[in-house]
Each structure stands twice: as C-alpha cells, then as structure tokens.
Amino acid sequence: MGKKMFWLLMVAVVVFGVLAATRSIWQDPAEQTWMKSVIPKVNILPKEKSEAYAQACASCHMLYAPSMLPARSWKQMMLELDNHFGDNAELESSVREEVSAYLQRNAADKVENIYAQPMLNLLKDDETPQRISDTAYFKLVHDIVRPEMVSGNPDVKSVARCEICHYEAMDGRFSRFSVRIPNYYKEGTWHKVREKSSESGKAVQQ
Numbered sequence: 001m002g003k004k005m006f007w008l009l010m011v012a013v014v015v016f017g018v019l020a021a022t023r024s025i026w027q028d029p030a031e032q033t034w035m036k037s038v039i040p041k042v043n044i045l046p047k048e049k050s051e052a053y054a055q056a057c058a059s060c061h062m063l064y065a066p067s068m069l070p071a072r073s074w075k076q077m078m079l080e081l082d083n084h085f086g087d088n089a090e091l092e093s094s095v096r097e098e099v100s101a102y103l104q105r106n107a108a109d110k111v112e113n114i115y116a117q118p119m120l121n122l123l124k125d126d127e128t129p130q131r132i133s134d135t136a137y138f139k140l141v142h143d144i145v146r147p148e149m150v151s152g153n154p155d156v157k158s159v160a161r162c163e164i165c166h167y168e169a170m171d172g173r174f175s176r177f178s179v180r181i182p183n184y185y186k187e188g189t190w191h192k193v194r195e196k197s198s199e200s201g202k203a204v205q206q
Contacts, residue, residue, distance in 0.1 A: 043171065043172040043173055044067050044115045044116070044173075044174070046067070048106060050102040052098045053099050053102055056095060062161075062170060063170075064132060065106075065172055067106060067111050067116040068108065068115060068119070069119075070107050070123065070128075071110060073107075073129055075100060076130065079100075085130075119138070122135070122140065131160075145159075146190075148192075149184055149190060153183055153184075154183075155182035162174075164182065165180060165182075166178060
C-alpha cells in the first residue's frame with residue numbers, strides 16, 4: 001500500500017469516527033451506554049436520609065433534593081403547608097418541624113454539589129423562591145424546553161414532575177444524557193414524534 005493510499009485511509013477512518021460519535025450524541029440517551037459510562041455519576045441527594053420527609057411528601061410528588069432550594073425557601077414553605085401550591089398539606093407540628101429542619105440542614109446554602117452552587121450564584125439576596133422552577137438557574141438550564149413539551153404534553157403536564165423526563169431523578173442525578181421527553185426525540189434539537197400507520201399496522205416515527 002502506497003503512502004498516499006495509507007493517509008487517505010487514515011483520513012477516512014477519522015472522518016467516519018467523528019461522524020459516528022456526532023450521530024451518537026443525538027441518539028436516545030438511553031442508548032448512549034458507552035458515553036454514560038465515562039460520565040461521573042453526580043448525586044445531589046444528601047447523605048442524610050429522612051423517613052419523616054419520605055412519609056410526608058412522597059405520596060404526592062417525588063422527593064426533591066433539599067439542595068435545590070436555599071434554607072430560607074424551605075423554612076417559608078413549611079410554614080405555609082395549609083396552602084401548598086393550592087393544596088392543604090398540613091402536618092402534625094412535630095413532623096412539620098422535623099421535616100423542616102431536615103430540609104434546611106441540607107439546603108443549597110448548607111451543602112456543596114453540582115446543582116446547589118450554580119443555583120445560589122444566580123439567586124438574588126432578597127429572593128425566597130417557593131418553586132424550584134422559579135429559580136434563574138432552573139430557567140437557564142431548561143431554556144430549550146418549550147411549553148408544548150411540558151405543560152402541553154399529556155405525558156408530562158408540569159415541570160414539577162422531574163422524574164418523567166429525567167429518568168435518574170429519583171436517584172438524585174440530573175444529566176443531559178439522562179433525559180427522555182415523552183412524545184419527543186432529539187436529533188440536534190428536540191422534535192415532536194409524528195406517527196403514521198405502516199403496512200404492518202405499527203406506528204412509526206417520521
């Protein structure tokens with residue numbers, strides 16, 4: 001094999017490798033096993049667990065990591081459980097105090113992790129957000145998520161349902177490589193899945 005042919009072959013191999021890697025970036029995150037294997041598993045759940053928090057809140061929604069809000073937000077929220085985003089979530093005084101103390105001990109301004117510090121950096125001193133989705137950091141990292149992908153999506157309905165799109169959310173992991181939005185697929189950008197009937201009668205993506 002001549003030198004010219006050898007280098008042409010090497011260039012072809014490199015180009016093919018780049019194209020293959022680029023294509024894989026836009027695949028369904030669930031299929032990116034090779035890529036996920038080299039990404040550190042960052043867990044934002046606190047080491048301290050609270051059975052009281054789990055029993056009080058898990059029946060209505062996922063257990064949000066305390067580091068997703070500052071201590072002052074959790075304190076205020078736990079004082080207003082009689083109108084908890086439109087619902088009455090009142091707890092016995094002793095349970096409320098235990099859960100409130102747990103959330104404040106492990107809040108964003110009490111711990112250090114990949115989520116807490118960036119969120120605090122964008123939070124104004126006089127802000128006491130009650131919703132995680134109201135923080136500037138949340139809005140920044142979800143800037144490409146359009147309303148029809150969440151509130152207009154019958155399988156999602158609300159940004160509060162983190163676990164629907166972040167399939168590792170229950171384990172405290174939020175990575176762009178572990179996102180699956182129902183009824184959408186990603187190929188460069190997010191696209192709505194369109195279905196049509198094939199000859200076999202199965203729905204196919206176009």
